[in-house]
Amino acid sequence: MTFKYSKKVIEHFLHPKHWGKIKNPDSIGDTLNLRCGDIMKIYIKVGKKKKKEYIEKISFETLGCGAAIATSDMICDLAKGKTIKEAKKISFKDIAGELGSLPVQKIHCARLAETALKMAIKEYERKKKK
Amino acid sequence: MAKNKKIIYLDYAATTPIDSKVLKEILPYLKQEYGNPSSIYNYGQKAQEAIDKARGNVGDFLNCSPSEIIFTGSATEANNLAIFGTVRAWQKRGKKPHIIISQIEHHAVLEPCKTLEKEGVEVSYLPVNKEGLISVSDLKGAIKENTVLVSIMYANNEIGTIQPIAEIGKLLKKFKILFHTDAVQAVNYLNCDVQKLGVDLFTISGHKIYGPKGIGALYVKKGTEILPIIYGGGQEEGIRSGTENVAGIVGLGAALVEVKLRQAEVKDLEKLRNELIDGILKNIPDVKLNGSQEHRLPNNTNFTVRGAEGESMVIALDGEGIAASTGSACSSRSLEPSHVLLALGLSKEEAHCSLRLTLGRYTTEDEINQVLKVLPSIVNRLRQISGIK
Numbered sequence: 001m002t003f004k005y006s007k008k009v010i011e012h013f014l015h016p017k018h019w020g021k022i023k024n025p026d027s028i029g030d031t032l033n034l035r036c037g038d039i040m041k042i043y044i045k046v047g048k049k050k051k052k053e054y055i056e057k058i059s060f061e062t063l064g065c066g067a068a069i070a071t072s073d074m075i076c077d078l079a080k081g082k083t084i085k086e087a088k089k090i091s092f093k094d095i096a097g098e099l100g101s102l103p104v105q106k107i108h109c110a111r112l113a114e115t116a117l118k119m120a121i122k123e124y125e126r127k128k129k130k
Numbered sequence: 131m132a133k134n135k136k137i138i139y140l141d142y143a144a145t146t147p148i149d150s151k152v153l154k155e156i157l158p159y160l161k162q163e164y165g166n167p168s169s170i171y172n173y174g175q176k177a178q179e180a181i182d183k184a185r186g187n188v189g190d191f192l193n194c195s196p197s198e199i200i201f202t203g204s205a206t207e208a209n210n211l212a213i214f215g216t217v218r219a220w221q222k223r224g225k226k227p228h229i230i231i232s233q234i235e236h237h238a239v240l241e242p243c244k245t246l247e248k249e250g251v252e253v254s255y256l257p258v259n260k261e262g263l264i265s266v267s268d269l270k271g272a273i274k275e276n277t278v279l280v281s282i283m284y285a286n287n288e289i290g291t292i293q294p295i296a297e298i299g300k301l302l303k304k305f306k307i308l309f310h311t312d313a314v315q316a317v318n319y320l321n322c323d324v325q326k327l328g329v330d331l332f333t334i335s336g337h338k339i340y341g342p343k344g345i346g347a348l349y350v351k352k353g354t355e356i357l358p359i360i361y362g363g364g365q366e367e368g369i370r371s372g373t374e375n376v377a378g379i380v381g382l383g384a385a386l387v388e389v390k391l392r393q394a395e396v397k398d399l400e401k402l403r404n405e406l407i408d409g410i411l412k413n414i415p416d417v418k419l420n421g422s423q424e425h426r427l428p429n430n431t432n433f434t435v436r437g438a439e440g441e442s443m444v445i446a447l448d449g450e451g452i453a454a455s456t457g458s459a460c461s462s463r464s465l466e467p468s469h470v471l472l473a474l475g476l477s478k479e480e481a482h483c484s485l486r487l488t489l490g491r492y493t494t495e496d497e498i499n500q501v502l503k504v505l506p507s508i509v510n511r512l513r514q515i516s517g518i519k
Contacts, residue, residue, distance in 0.1 A: 005445070013442065014449060019515045037467060037482035038439070041517065061517030063483075065441035069515060 005066055006100040013066040018059045018076035025057075027127060029120030033112050038064030040072055042116040046084065046124060053084045060116075067106035068113075071095050075113040088121055090114065138452045138497045142429055142490030143287050143315060148381070149340035149491075155384040156342060159377040167374050168365070177376045184383025191386040192332060192349050193323040200366045201379050205314045205335035205346035206238035207359075211370065212310045212331040212348055213242040213281060215356035217251060220278045222357075227278040228252040232264050232293070233473040239281050239312055240469075252276070260475050261422035262291030266298060279308045281331075284316035288470040288486060289421030290430025292320065299328020308354065314338050318389055318490075319396050319428050330354050334386075336378060340491060341385030345378030395491070400428035402498055403489050407431055409502040414509050420471060420484060429489040434471075434480045437518030438509045443485050446508040452501060455486045 005013070022043040029042040040062045047056030058080050060072040074095050079087045092110035096102040102110060139147075148156075159180060165173030167181055182196070189196035202208045213229070220227045231243055233255045247253045254272045256264045264282060280302055285292045295311055302309045310331035313322060317339050324332050331354065336345035350356055350369070362371030410433060411417055420432040435443065440456030447454045467481035476484075487501065513519050 010445070010449075013445060016515065021517065035466065037478050039516070061515065063437060063479075063516035063518055064439050066445040068439070069442060 004103065005070075006102075008098075008100045009067060009070040009102065012070035012073040012099065016060075016069060016073035018073050018080075019061065019069075020059050021061065022057050022059050027120050027123035029116040029118065029123060031112055031116045031119060033064075033108065036065075036108070038062070038068045038109065038112060040064065040068065040112050040116045042072070042075070042113075042120045044079075044117075044120045044124065055079045055082055055084070055087050064109065064112075065106070067102060067109040070099060071102070071110045071113040072116075074098055075117050079117055084121060084124075087117065090117060136451070138500055140487040140489060140493070140497070140501065141453045141455045142493075143290075143338075143486065143488035144455060145337045145343065146340045146490055147492070148342060149385060149388050151388060152341055152381050152384040156377045156381045159380050163376070167376060168363070177374075180376060180380050181374055184379045187383035187386050188334075188347055188349075191322060191390060192334075193325050194349055195352065197367075198349055198352055200348045200350055200369045201374060201382070202346045202348060202370055203344060203372070203375065205312070205333050205338075208333040208335075208346040208348035209236070209238040209281075209310075209312055210242050211356070211359050212333060212350075213239065213246070213279065214359050215369070216279050216308050216310075216331070216354065217246055218357045218359075219355040226250065226252065226276055228254070228274050228276045230254045230256060230269065230272050230277060230280045232256045232258060232282050234258055234262060234286055234289075234291075234470045235281065235283055236287055236312055236314070239283065243281075256282075258291075258473050261425065262286055262289050262420075262470070262474055263422065263425060264293060266294060266301060269298060270301060273305055273307065277305070277307050279310060281310040281312070284311045284313040284320060285427045285430075286421070286470060287315050288468060289432045289474070290315070290427035290488075291422045292316070292425045292427060295327050295329065303328055315427060317386070324349055324351070334382075336382040336385060339382075339385045339389055342378050342381040345375055345382045347382060392491070396428055399489055399491075399493070402493060402495060403428055403431060405495070406487060406489070406498050406501065409498070410505065413502060413506045417509075418480075420474060420476070429493075430486075431488070432484060432486045434476065434484045435509055436480075436483060437516050438483055438512035439516070440482060440484050442512055443505075443508060446512065447501075447505070450500075450504045450508070452504070455488070456484065 025043040026046045031040050043059045045057035058076045062072040092114045095110040165177045167178040185196040188199045243253045308330045312333045314335040330351040332349035334347050337343040358369050416436040418434045444454050471481035
């Protein structure tokens, strides 16, 4: 079954800007929704500006429905250039909000994107401590 | 959606456009001839005559007596009536019934059976092989002393696999077990002679055969014990109360007449279908055809495309003006992959990455060529995005 998507969701699905791998990423957040089978990967590269760490590069690889691809692209839009502290605060509500509207049944895609980014950041912080 | 472009409709298994001849026959019964068939004045009698004529058409098509046809509000209702109606009649005798169905039945059969199961009725779910076929010897092995009903669909809506209905009918005759088949997808293409098939109950739908939505019918073999599931004014021999959907019934009858007239077109459709299958398998790497090569509806294709998710393919095709369907339903109710594809032994991921294209009466070679032109690049793009190549 397919859903009525907003123009913005369709736009991000048909013409995503952030898909693909990053060469030598600082970390990768890899998530899987066991129920619907969507697989989402977020690649990040962290830079430093005025002693603050920020998301310098971000990209995604997603096997999923239209909403999964659109939310992946949107979280990259939202996170790019943000400090790590700010990026951690991005929630599924922000993603859905920026996309205009997301069908209720597809909110879990935005949650998956949120989780993927959080996992990437956590993995980055874990690596840094070592 | 692309504007000013004609839609290429490849979802005929979902529904079909109404045939213009059928529409012409229906229209008077929506406007001038609005009489209630139960009324005894002339107006009502005209409606009754129209119903009688349509019932005759259905009887001709199924090779049965018109009196064995019960019109319903949908094929889903006909399936519900077949299952609840016969099982309830059996339960009146105070015995615990057992039903046998396949794992790949439509929800309109699965859900009634699951509901009965919760009430204590025994249900056996027959597995299918990787082509989607049940085994008749499995079926024989599943029969118990208290088996009252077997319901096996004629042809599957997702993968198009055709079950050996006549063979099953022959087997069940020996056991005096009622045999129901949901033939909704089969009517356009397969033999629907209920005598030859040896069925007791047979479900058909209007909107899958270029007729109107909101009309279905159930063939109930004379002498079959069945109770209504809808009670009221006693229409349809008391089996299905409710003022008859005169226009719908007229449309169903007319649609069947048209299906019969067009039997010669089936071969051409099959040829077109094969061009689509061959073209997709040739032009896109890592694609698998789901279902059976041999026992397949002439209008059905269903593919697993590794690394490209079903819904995303459907939306991208929609952007190109092509109406398709996911092989697997990530439906509003459930995110689970299709029970049909899982029953074939596909993994969740494979089931998730599937696409169904179903052809029909108005499908042209140009349309197939257009699909073959745009689909490879859509798949390629989605594979790049997924990183799975």
